[in-house]
Amino acid sequence: MATPVLVDSTPAPATPVTLTDTNRTTRPPSEVRRSPGTFRWRLWRQYLAFLLLAGPNLALLLIFTYKPLIESFYYSTLQWNIGSPTARFVGFDNYIQFFTSSKTAQVAGNTLVFTLATVGGALVLGLGLALLLNQRIRGRSIARTVAFAPYVLSGIAVGMLWLYIFDPRYGLLGTLLSAVGITSPDWYNSSPWAMVMLIIVYLWKHLGYVALIYLAGLQGISQEVRDAAALDGAGRWRTLRSIVLPLLGPTTFFLLITTLLASLQSFDLIHAMTQGGPLGSTTTLMYQIYQESFVNGRAGYASAVATVLFIVLLVITLIQLKFVEKKVHY
Amino acid sequence: MSRSAFGKIVDMQVSRRSILQASGLGALGIALAACSGPATGEERSNNQTSDVDWSSITPAKEITWWSNHPGASKEAEEELISRFTAETGITVKLVTAGASYDEVAQRFQAASGTDSLPDLVIASDVWWFRYFLNGQIMPLDGVFEHLKADVADFNPTLYSDYEFEGQHYAAPYARSTPLFYYNKEVFAKAGLPDRGPETWAEFEEWAPKLSEHLPSDGAPLGLAIGPSWSAWWMSNIMWGRGASFSREWDVTLNTPEAIEAGEWVRSLYNEKKFASVGNDTNADFAAGYFGCLIGSTGSLAGLLEAAPFELGASFLPDGPNGPGVPTGGTGLAIPSSRTPEQQLAAAQFLAFMTNADNTAFFSKSTGYVPVRTSATTGETMTALYEEIPLYRVAIDQLERTQTQDWARVFVPSGDQILTDGIEQIVLNNTPAEEAWAAITPRLEQAFSENVEPYL
Incomplete structure (x- = not known):
């Protein structure tokens, strides 16, 4: 920040003995307040400091977030075969096509199922894992590391690995299922199972992150509160329901937003494992943007879908901020 | 959109100054956006030149x-x-x-x-x-x-x-070109001659015999689906039955021949179960799950290396109307x-x-x-054909090839759209007439949007 500024209440010394002329403490506060030149200079210095500190970040946001956002909206009004130097302005035709296409209902349904399952699953299972890892057990540090490790792996690598695990003919999962007398479904080529496969792998990859954040939240809960609850006769379940979960509210709220946004923007696993198939049963809004743009070459239409996804994300986030945050106990 | 960006929007203290600042940023963004991307207009042309000295x-x-x-x-x-x-x-x-x-x-x-x-x-x-x-x-x-x-x-x-x-x-x-690969060991066990079927009708006669010598989760024929693939081998089925995806720019999926070809494929996978898909059909074929495989000529060297059995290769089978081999x-x-x-x-x-x-x-x-x-006819290939005659099959099959249908190779995303239709027939057991009818408007739209303006 700028150099400290004297407050108006500072009394002026009776006799200016050792202070230099440049030291403004020699001036009466009323002068500081009333001089428009000084006030403007202070304001400029504040702006300068603000620009120096926030400028680089703002520039990056402008170039890599807002510029593409605006460009994307502009492209959504074009009929543009990606790669072509020319395009045709079509107004809102792409949006009309999107909202009247029979494929949109399927894509929206896929997105809803995938998001609800991955966000809900990650929060519930992540909390369970965090409660487990919070116990005083031997090898706890190793268990925490192992649980978190999948999160830092590349999504493409995880997808390729699990493709082999799920292979119905010689995959590990098929072998395990056959050992208990169950025939492995054809995960890749049957429409409900491909989505189930994706959700399982997504949860496996992201559970460690959710558990880690919950673990930090759990460790922030004072032992005294737990002890007080115990003295009042609360059992473990009652303590969890009435003490731990409410106090984890801010953590849950944070995780709800971050996991929801991550899930809606998931791409790598879908691309590595199903490429939106079979029969479009794993095509989410995010994957449709890629397919329409780079596979079908319809960059204008893809931009319209991207704009719709952006609005969905914005609305969800604003709703969460407005309504959910009120119910969180800090 | 990043979380921090959302946070900035939500947390922003709205004032006249901040609105003006945001407007300034927005104007700059729009100006930047206008600097890139395509030019708009009705006129479209290619800019290739060939007049360089x-x-x-x-x-x-x-x-x-x-x-x-x-x-x-x-x-x-x-x-x-x-x-x-x-x-x-x-x-x-x-x-x-x-x-x-x-x-x-x-x-x-x-x-x-x-x-x-x-x-x-x-x-x-x-x-x-x-x-x-x-x-x-x-x-x-x-x-x-x-x-x-x-x-x-x-x-x-x-x-x-x-x-x-x-x-x-x-x-x-x-x-x-696509080739018909087969597992010579399985063919011998099934009492079949050491050659590929000359017609699809012959393959249908052989398929039950092959099934007897394959794993229960295998199939006589491995025939994968997917982009840059399904519509390629489907060309063989279509042409062999007098059908095509298109005649020049006109989509011809509503003809009786095209519907009949689609129905035959539907039955091959779903009713008769003579063909099956997988995560990697080449690997499944090499592992012995399939008796035969339609694969690219370019897979020959890999299959020779991977297959633990003696590999056979032959021309694609003919349909009732004769051969149909696409180049690719x-x-x-x-x-x-x-x-x-x-x-x-x-x-x-x-x-x-x-x-x-x-x-x-x-x-x-x-x-x-x-x-x-x-x-x-050069030294390298002559010596190779003598050593491994399978390499010769693809060359000989070139004489049977024909130009691909324009709907697949000239219409942008045509291959992907056709793949969607074939997936419906194969995986969803959708009647061919319904599957072809669903993709026809998409092919026509892709043509009118991305090809017609240039012609």
Whole structure:
């Protein structure tokens, strides 16, 4: 920040003995307040400091977030075969096509199922894992590391690995299922199972992150509160329901937003494992943007879908901020 | 959109000044947006030129080549590069730009309009025309004439695949046809002759016998589905039954022949269960789950290496109306936006890669067909055919090939749309008439949006 500024209440010394002329403490506060030149200079210095500190970040946001956002909206009004130097302005035709296409209902349904399952699953299972890892057990540090490790792996690598695990003919999962007398479904080529496969792998990859954040939240809960609850006769379940979960509210709220946004923007696993198939049963809004743009070459239409996804994300986030945050106990 | 961006929007203290600041940022963003992207207008044309005086150009010393190394050919490509560098002093930077033709194409589209384009790029049968429509690749005729590249020696069918209005926009490189591979051990156990079925009717007679000697989760025929693949082998079924995806630009999926061909495929997978899909049908075939496989010529070398049994290969079976064999694979194209120096060096490399000796070397390494007529009778290929006669099958089958339907290879995303229809028939057991009817408007829309304005 700028150099400290004297407050108006500072009394002026009776006799200016050792202070230099440049030291403004020699001036009466009323002068500081009333001089428009000084006030403007202070304001400029504040702006300068603000620009120096926030400028680089703002520039990056402008170039890599807002510029593409605006460009994307502009492209959504074009009929543009990606790669072509020319395009045709079509107004809102792409949006009309999107909202009247029979494929949109399927894509929206896929997105809803995938998001609800991955966000809900990650929060519930992540909390369970965090409660487990919070116990005083031997090898706890190793268990925490192992649980978190999948999160830092590349999504493409995880997808390729699990493709082999799920292979119905010689995959590990098929072998395990056959050992208990169950025939492995054809995960890749049957429409409900491909989505189930994706959700399982997504949860496996992201559970460690959710558990880690919950673990930090759990460790922030004072032992005294737990002890007080115990003295009042609360059992473990009652303590969890009435003490731990409410106090984890801010953590849950944070995780709800971050996991929801991550899930809606998931791409790598879908691309590595199903490429939106079979029969479009794993095509989410995010994957449709890629397919329409780079596979079908319809960059204008893809931009319209991207704009719709952006609005969905914005609305969800604003709703969460407005309504959910009120119910969180800090 | 990042969380922090949302946070900034939500947390912003709205005041007159902040609104003005935001407006200023927005205006700047719009100004920046207007600096890039396509030009808008009704007029559309390609910007390829062929009037360069190549004799006045000095080739660049270094070029970049984007490849997916078709047929696991990375080592072969590196060998060809080192031979070229030794001969000319020009270095070639080989970039793995994707795992498939489609991935390379997507990257190429995304890089369009930037200076990150390569000097030479993979241009498959279903992608080169889209590059041409977008004005992204240059005609090769002028530069090949300057280099005396002897284009008359290219296999006429394979070279003419890249021709439009008298100009060629790519040269054949890793070219293939589908082949009918079979497991000789399983055929012997089933008491079948050591040859592929001559007709699909014969295959249907043989299939129950093959099933008896295959695992319960296997199938007589491994026939994968997916982009750049399903509509390729489906061409064989369609043509063999007198049908086609299109006649020139008219989609012909509503004809009785097209519906009958689709119904036959539907029955093959769903009712008779003579064919099946998998995660990797080549691997499943090598592992013994399938008795036969339709695979690319370019898979020959890989299958010979992977299969623990004796491999057989034959022509694609005929339909009731006769044979139907599509050509496929990829050519190589030179981006039109590179400098003439880079283009000349790339053309030199392209001519070198596809000369008689090198196309024979590449064919031997992968199984793709040699793209020059003289190479098929040259020393390398003659010796190879004697040693491994299977390599000869693809060459002989070239005589049965025909040009692909325009709906697949010339309509942008046509291949993907046809793949969607075939998936419906195969995986969802959707009646062919319904599946074809669902994709016909999409093909027609793709044509009217992305092809018709240029014609």
